[in-house]
Amino acid sequence: MKVLFATGEAWPFIKTGGLGDVAYSLPKALKEKGVDARVILPKYGQIPEKYRNDMTYLGNKKIWASHYNAYVGIESYELDGVIYYFVDNMQYFSREKIYGEKDDCERFAFFTKAIVETFDITGFTPDIIHCNDWHTALTPIYLLERGLNNIRTVFTIHNLRFQGFFPNQEIEETLEIDRDKYYQEDGLKYYDMISFLKGGVVYSDYVTTVSETYAEEIKTPEYGEGIDGLFRKFDYKLSGIVNGIDGNVFKINSKSKEEMKAKLQKELGLNIDPNVPLVAIISRLDRQKGIDMIAEKFDQMMDLGIQFILLGSGEAHYENFFRWKESQYPKRVCSYIGFNQPLSIDVYQGADIFLMPSLFEPCGLSQMIAMRYETIPLVRETGGLRDTVTPYNEYTGMGDGFGFRDPNGDTMLKVLSYALSIYKDKDQWKKIMENAKARDNSWDTSAKKYIGIYENILNK
Template sequence: MKKILFAASESVPFIKTGGLADVIGSLPKYFDKEEYDVRVVLPKYMCIPENYRSEMEYISHFYMYYNGRNRYVGILKYELNGIPYYFIDNEEYFSGPTPYSDHFYDLEKFGFFSKAVLSILPSIDFQPDIIHCHDWHTGLIPVYLRSLFAADLFYTSMRSIMTIHNLRFQGTWNIEDIKRMTGLPDYLFTPDKLEAYKDANYLKGGIVYADYVTTVSESYVEEVKTPFYGEKLDKLLWARSNNFFGILNGIDYDEFNPADDPALYQNFTVSDFRKKKKKNKTELQKELGLTVDPHMMMIGIVSRMTDQKGFDLIQRVLEELMTDEFQLVVLGTGEWSYEEMFKHFAEKYPCKVSANLFYSEAFSHKIYAACDAFLMPSLFEPCGLSQLIALRYGTVPIVRETGGLKDTVVPYNEYENTGTGFSFRNYNAHEMMKIIRYAESVYYDNRRRWNQLVERGMKQDFSWNVSAKKYEKLYDQLT
């Protein structure tokens, strides 16, 4: 049996700030338990809900030298869905009200976490074949494995995989501080190792020292080898091409299931969505004070409001789009200017626009189920989960052709009657507007074709089953 340890900074249901938590909370369940012993290690944040913290089992503790002194490392365990989760306890580092805070402090605590992940392994009697590291927070694990821990026979056979969920966030700071903090030797801080543009870079360290590097869609693998998407690491990623793979994220089909989702006004399936899906729309219209009309097209957005997500394109043409016959339902928070934009339009067009400037998981499910189309005009999107959820709930994605959006949404072809959504290529507001209006025309003028689009989308399989098989193949190659 192959032993795999996932190391990450967050995971549902314990702590979540973004899509990374969904991946860590879902993917381990889908491996073949006869072949793979998969476990997960996380920081024990004080902001993890009390009902989980109170049921964690104490395993052991010890002291580890880090940043100039011996520091407490507690080990706790919690089993969920047959997966053992280990939590590294240190109140000095993990007692804040949120998992992330000041950037320098985050670098210090995730440096500690990376060293502690390796240090706890003898205490939990687990000698993984592969440590699967996720994003910059765990970037130093492959570095420690091949430097300070390399002489210990317990660690010599271990391999590591570094998965990049978002290349924009790399964990960088000046070399002297990182060297002092982490205790890593001088020879590691050179341009072919951890140094990047005169700073130390955690993610770069992980990319250099991991045996394999992966990211979360096949298109994003190719994009990040170019200067535009590569965030100054494109040459390094190009150099690692032979060991750099794209494996698409999935979604948990048990959690996202319109047939039995308790958040919905009306459950539905691919066989009865034509009758039942519209009930979700009319009930949401009533709840939000929009004009109640089952035939009016409704477009949804569930997102962080940032430039990365294409909100500058929406800002450019939203006034012009308000002359069209559709309703817009928005859920999320982010940059002040975008929040103000949606507030303004919701006040100006109260029957057409609903701005919900907060986040609620249950409410997001209502939007996915109620809307006819879902807008994601991202500047870049390593994978994207929202378009996968939208397809699952019979809501047609309108996306820009980038990263995982390009890999998962097949553009509608009216001549062959194929496709699962609508897409545009260039990062251009009027090109986006044109494709939205094309989607409107299909919705209003050819409802039969629209329903066939919905049906094809709902029949797609973007569950973790598919992705887990690809990871298993990668693990087999590495071991």
């Protein structure tokens, strides 16, 4: 089975979020199960030189894009047994940002055309193209337009908030497809605009999102981002498959939890105390992540006797808030504004509780990484957080974290207070840590589910 994984980003070449992690880990897991899985993405200017310099040039051609013959080059790089193809066009991809440019419609329409028109250069004609998020959502349309009806498509939504909205006149001017055919409610039309993502939902053979709960949530007005009715209509070809994490990326340290906690406290200038509960958050700082709840109840959280670490960046008013709190609570609060990969691993390994009170969370990887390092997640039970964290039951000893439903600070504070009461009982806390570490969050089960979907649509 030949699968081409089409994505706007892939770690370690380029990454802005969870999609980058998935685009590395899932094809690798598929490959290990006998699928000839390969990845295609743009050759961005920000890709580190160490990868750019070792790419193999495969060829180039001109393709018709936005009313002119555009250059497309293909280069390849093999990593951990997976072949990556890079679509080269400096005009489109040598930019300051990988997303958020004024001509994103043209850039990613070009990228999608390149995906379906360069099989002659790569020598790889897939049975299935697995598309991801709005950047590759037009792939099923361009396959139809070019008569490539033998290639099947799966479309995965990693975050529905970003749909690729553009003015409707781009249908003729940039996408160069039939307006009467595609500018429909069951097409690209979104009010008086177009949504790339709708194209992926409507025209692909199967649609997945990154957890079972989120697949149900997006059928509701609260989470459906204006197209919940579309998901109810196409319910027959929609399901949720939770992401996994790669154990080779998040390797277990041989040092004890106590040693890692002391190392982290020293590194970040906190009081070195093995008994104080250390609560951490690693997050993009925006409303979706539940930061307002933390800000509202911050002083009351500190009154519970905790230390607090923030690692992240985002909206300026949140960044300033956490800087202020660090100054208010010397040696008890550390606010690291920015991102630091090695430090993030130290935080996962050294903290006691990992706080993740998201308003919505399609899947989330941080809670799974934390559990691997015996750091106990406290999450809002939504999307993938609900599917991957089982609230602890002190009467049965079952469970690997703590959860709450209502998206308000009072509820979060109450559950944190309860978690800290359990933390004082070292035997119970050790049991939760063991449960968390034992949870299988690998890609093994999820990769099998994707293979099942591939087989089903190929056998139709």
